[in-house]
Amino acid sequence: MKLSALQQSYLNRRSNSFRGSAQLDSAADGSVKSPAAVFWLVLHGVCCLISLVLGFRFSRLVFFFIFSTSATNLYTAPFRGAAEIASHLDVRSTPVTGAADRVVVGRHGIRIRPWPHPDPVEVMKAHQILERVQREQRALFGVKNPRTVIAVTPTYARTFQKLHLTGVMHSLMLVPYDLVWIVVEAGGVTNETASIIAKSGLRTIHVGFRQTMPNSWEGRHKLESRMRLHALGIVREQKLDGVVMFADDSNMHSMELFDEIQNVKWIGAVSVGILLHSTDSSATIQREGEEESTPMPVQGPACNATNKLVGWHTFNSLRYAGRSAVYIDDRAPVLPRKLEWSGFVLNSRLVWKDVDDKPEWVKDLDELDGAGEEVESPLSLLKTTSMVEPLGNCGRQVLLWWLRVEARSDSKFPAQWIIDPPLDITVPSKRTPWPDAPPELPSNEKMSDGAQTQDQQINKHSTKTKTPRTRRSRTKRRHDTKVIGVQASTLSVSEQQN
Amino acid sequence: MDFWKWVFFGFLCAALVLRIGAVELGRNQPTERISGSAGDVLEDNPVGRLKVFVYELPSKYNKKILQKDPRCLNHMFAAEIFMHRFLLSSPVRTLNPKEADWFYTPVYTTCDLTPNGLPLPFKSPRMMRSAIQLISSNWPYWNRTEGADHFFLTPHDFGACFHYQEEKAIERGILTLLKRATLVQTFGQRNHVCLKDGSITIPPYAPPQKIYAHLIPENTPRSIFVYFRGLFYDVGNDPEGGYYARGARAAVWENFKDNPLFDISTDHPTTYYEDMQRAVFCLCPLGWAPWSPRLVEAVVFGCIPIIIADDIVLPFADAIPWEEIGVFVDEEDVPKLDTILTSIPPEVILRKQRLLANPTMKQAMLFPQPAQPGDAFHQVLNGLARKLPHDRSIYLKPGEKLLNWTAGPVGDLKPW
Numbered sequence: 001m002k003l004s005a006l007q008q009s010y011l012n013r014r015s016n017s018f019r020g021s022a023q024l025d026s027a028a029d030g031s032v033k034s035p036a037a038v039f040w041l042v043l044h045g046v047c048c049l050i051s052l053v054l055g056f057r058f059s060r061l062v063f064f065f066i067f068s069t070s071a072t073n074l075y076t077a078p079f080r081g082a083a084e085i086a087s088h089l090d091v092r093s094t095p096v097t098g099a100a101d102r103v104v105v106g107r108h109g110i111r112i113r114p115w116p117h118p119d120p121v122e123v124m125k126a127h128q129i130l131e132r133v134q135r136e137q138r139a140l141f142g143v144k145n146p147r148t149v150i151a152v153t154p155t156y157a158r159t160f161q162k163l164h165l166t167g168v169m170h171s172l173m174l175v176p177y178d179l180v181w182i183v184v185e186a187g188g189v190t191n192e193t194a195s196i197i198a199k200s201g202l203r204t205i206h207v208g209f210r211q212t213m214p215n216s217w218e219g220r221h222k223l224e225s226r227m228r229l230h231a232l233g234i235v236r237e238q239k240l241d242g243v244v245m246f247a248d249d250s251n252m253h254s255m256e257l258f259d260e261i262q263n264v265k266w267i268g269a270v271s272v273g274i275l276l277h278s279t280d281s282s283a284t285i286q287r288e289g290e291e292e293s294t295p296m297p298v299q300g301p302a303c304n305a306t307n308k309l310v311g312w313h314t315f316n317s318l319r320y321a322g323r324s325a326v327y328i329d330d331r332a333p334v335l336p337r338k339l340e341w342s343g344f345v346l347n348s349r350l351v352w353k354d355v356d357d358k359p360e361w362v363k364d365l366d367e368l369d370g371a372g373e374e375v376e377s378p379l380s381l382l383k384t385t386s387m388v389e390p391l392g393n394c395g396r397q398v399l400l401w402w403l404r405v406e407a408r409s410d411s412k413f414p415a416q417w418i419i420d421p422p423l424d425i426t427v428p429s430k431r432t433p434w435p436d437a438p439p440e441l442p443s444n445e446k447m448s449d450g451a452q453t454q455d456q457q458i459n460k461h462s463t464k465t466k467t468p469r470t471r472r473s474r475t476k477r478r479h480d481t482k483v484i485g486v487q488a489s490t491l492s493v494s495e496q497q498n
Numbered sequence: 499m500d501f502w503k504w505v506f507f508g509f510l511c512a513a514l515v516l517r518i519g520a521v522e523l524g525r526n527q528p529t530e531r532i533s534g535s536a537g538d539v540l541e542d543n544p545v546g547r548l549k550v551f552v553y554e555l556p557s558k559y560n561k562k563i564l565q566k567d568p569r570c571l572n573h574m575f576a577a578e579i580f581m582h583r584f585l586l587s588s589p590v591r592t593l594n595p596k597e598a599d600w601f602y603t604p605v606y607t608t609c610d611l612t613p614n615g616l617p618l619p620f621k622s623p624r625m626m627r628s629a630i631q632l633i634s635s636n637w638p639y640w641n642r643t644e645g646a647d648h649f650f651l652t653p654h655d656f657g658a659c660f661h662y663q664e665e666k667a668i669e670r671g672i673l674t675l676l677k678r679a680t681l682v683q684t685f686g687q688r689n690h691v692c693l694k695d696g697s698i699t700i701p702p703y704a705p706p707q708k709i710y711a712h713l714i715p716e717n718t719p720r721s722i723f724v725y726f727r728g729l730f731y732d733v734g735n736d737p738e739g740g741y742y743a744r745g746a747r748a749a750v751w752e753n754f755k756d757n758p759l760f761d762i763s764t765d766h767p768t769t770y771y772e773d774m775q776r777a778v779f780c781l782c783p784l785g786w787a788p789w790s791p792r793l794v795e796a797v798v799f800g801c802i803p804i805i806i807a808d809d810i811v812l813p814f815a816d817a818i819p820w821e822e823i824g825v826f827v828d829e830e831d832v833p834k835l836d837t838i839l840t841s842i843p844p845e846v847i848l849r850k851q852r853l854l855a856n857p858t859m860k861q862a863m864l865f866p867q868p869a870q871p872g873d874a875f876h877q878v879l880n881g882l883a884r885k886l887p888h889d890r891s892i893y894l895k896p897g898e899k900l901l902n903w904t905a906g907p908v909g910d911l912k913p914w
Binding site (some may be wrong): 141 | 808844
């Protein structure tokens with residue numbers, strides 16, 4: 001009943017509206033009304049019907065399609081129905097502004113291309129543009145006329161050598177200027193060192209030094225100074241031109257250091273952060289309570305308010321007196337010298353022979369060679385220390401850090417850190433790291449298996465990581481999460497099957 | 499004789515060619531001189547080339563309005579207030595109106611702000627009309643030319659059409675009384691009712707102290723390819739899109755929202771200025787009106803502006819060769835924006851950056867207090883000076899009336 005009532009009222013409304021328009025029509029016939037106005041009324045009625053039938057949005061869309069002149073629409077298929085309706089209605093459009101080439105006010109379509117995602121070729125081109133812009137920026141605001149950096153590194157073969165040298169090597173590989181790396185090795189040139197530095201791709205000069213590295217820190221510092229002087233001798237011999245910096249193999253350098261040292265004229269000093277790893281910190285804290293506040297662990301030039309060099313911040317070793325390391329593997333803090341070599345940079349021309357414009361306050365390198373006393377820092381090269389240029393915002397910026405970490409003197413490590421042949425030391429494990437391993441084989445079979453796997457290992461010993469994986473694939477596919485367990489316990493696995 | 503003539507001719511040609519794009523090594527960066535169409539007009543000094551007389555209007559037209567709402571000093575329409583202050587203490591000001599070339603009426607029509615800070619233009623036509631009635635009755639200079647040697651600052655969205663909605667603004671048209679005066683406005687679009695011939699387009703006001711407080715070292719590498727922060731859809735006024743920015747901003751979003759080269763979003767980061775200095779291109783698309791303060795920010799921070807606004811007239815277009823400095827992209831080419839930008843040769847990009855690095859270019863876009871040589875105030879005066887001397891025909895015969903004082907909507911005629 002209700003429905004029919006609704007329907008009735010709807011019909012009434014419809015007939016009312018038509019009657020209304022019919023009345024108007026008759027009125028139009030009676031009065032002097034233009035057919036265009038009538039036409040607009042009829043159109044209005046039709047659009048009301050469309051609204052009722054299709055909904056409000058669609059009728060607005062119809063109007064949009066009729067009245068927008070310059071829009072190119074990329075909406076998808078369902079909307080094309082409305083477009084067809086629009087095309088059937090032949091209506092004169094009235095743009096809001098006049099001429100055809102003017103920008104039209106009103107609703108425009110949102111233009112979306114068929115595949116609105118990044119194009120890899122475009123992305124590469126954009127990166128090349130960025131690279132070019134950044135190169136130009138470096139050329140404009142970076143260092144003008146960059147000089148070659150000559151890095152001097154004294155080293156010797158030991159457990160931690162690969163760790164330290166890899167760090168220095170990567171820092172030097174990132175330097176954006178020309179670089180010459182002079183590596184002086186105590187005990188003569190070894191393959192270990194040579195293989196490490198060959199990977200750098202830098203221009204290297206690898207020389208050996210007759211003496212082997214002693215086991216005490218005192219001795220080590222002395223020998224390193226002599227090795228550095230030897231390297232300076234090479235600079236002089238080969239007339240290498242550039243800025244000499246001392247990159248000790250366990251130090252850490254920031255990239256700003258290399259930009260800053262380009263500004264040196266003759267001899268410059270930078271601030272070095274001193275990192276001591278003290279093992280018994282509890283004892284030190286108690287003692288600190290009595291003294292004044294801890295001094296900052298920075299070595300370098302000290303300036304007054306007008307940025308002129310007035311002195312030096314040196315390392316105060318009195319606090320650690322008696323508790324510092326004597327031998328290289330002591331578990332005690334390793335102390336630096338008063339002023340470390342790494343905090344100084346020199347113009348290579350200072351060590352050249354027979355150069356006219358060398359300043360008169362510098363001694364000749366030959367004078368230091370035969371000297372009985374130890375050369376502690378490059379300051380010994382100078383007759384007066386007032387000509388040292390403080391770099392890094394007058395020593396306020398710490399541009400590199402000094403650290404000494406070494407392993408026990410009796411620590412053995414695999415040559416070039418490659419396990420070949422497998423180690424003799426066996427540590428049998430009672431339990432395998434993974435649950436579904438095959439049961440333990442009887443010992444004689446284990447021997448033959450072990451021999452087989454040994455052969456396999458000898459054949460495929462290129463990298464340590466490959467062997468465990470191939471063996472795993474022979475037995476079963478494991479979870480990836482077990483990989484860590486595999487690498488850590490390769491030895492145990494191989495020993496288990498031996 | 500002929501030979502020497504040819505030599506002279508050749509010398510002139512060479513001089514003409516060499517003048518363009520002379521590279522001079524600045525203190526920090528090699529910059530290129532901006533040679534506009536009329537020569538190096540950005541560096542002209544207007545002092546001595548014109549005289550401006552400033553009418554003394556009662557403070558209800560300027561000071562009292564500012565006292566009611568001091569926010570007017572910081573929004574992008576503040577140029578009208580600062581221009582007044584600049585002219586009061588400038589050497590081009592003259593206290594003798596008989597020797598003045600130009601007359602300035604200090605009326606702040608864009609200072610009636612909503613609580614949000616947006617100016618309402620509904621009372622502005624009445625305010626302007628009332629000011630003009632005052633000056634025409636108290637001084638004889640308006641009636642002499644019916645305003646042809648007067649200039650007014652109308653920095654609102656659509657200039658002297660005094661409305662923020664484009665359709666209504668077009669309907670109103672420029673206020674009848676200002677039809678003969680020179681208008682200094684931020685709006686500029688070719689073949690538009692609200693841009694009168696001979697108007698001077700100025701950049702929107704951007705506070706210079708805020709800009710200088712956010713400078714970063716010049717050697718910071720520019721690592722962002724395209725940068726934009728702002729609305730793409732104006733959900734409040736145009737939820738479906740297609741109306742706001744003529745659909746151009748929405749097209750940018752839909753086409754490039756997942757493109758790693760385009761750093762675009764609706765965020766309001768605190769590092770907005772710093773990020774612009776790390777970008778190579780900055781988008782300056784139209785919004786409800788074609789002009790935007792982004793252009794000023796891009797120029798000051800050395801980011802190449804990408805102007806997406808058909809038929810826009812940029813500030814000081816007769817003095818600054820915008821085609822050589824920015825990249826113009828038609829609204830219909832927005833889907834191809836990445837192709838367009840990556841196909842610009844790197845030398846062209848570097849040249850644009852050199853032109854942008856020129857300090858005269860940056861200075862011309864700003865309104866510093868106190869005024870400095872070459873800034874936007876001086877460029878406005880240069881523009882006015884270039885229009886001198888006035889044509890004899892602007893002077894009307896006594897009693898002659900060209901403007902219809904009662905034209906326009908009835909609401910405008912109510913006294914203010």
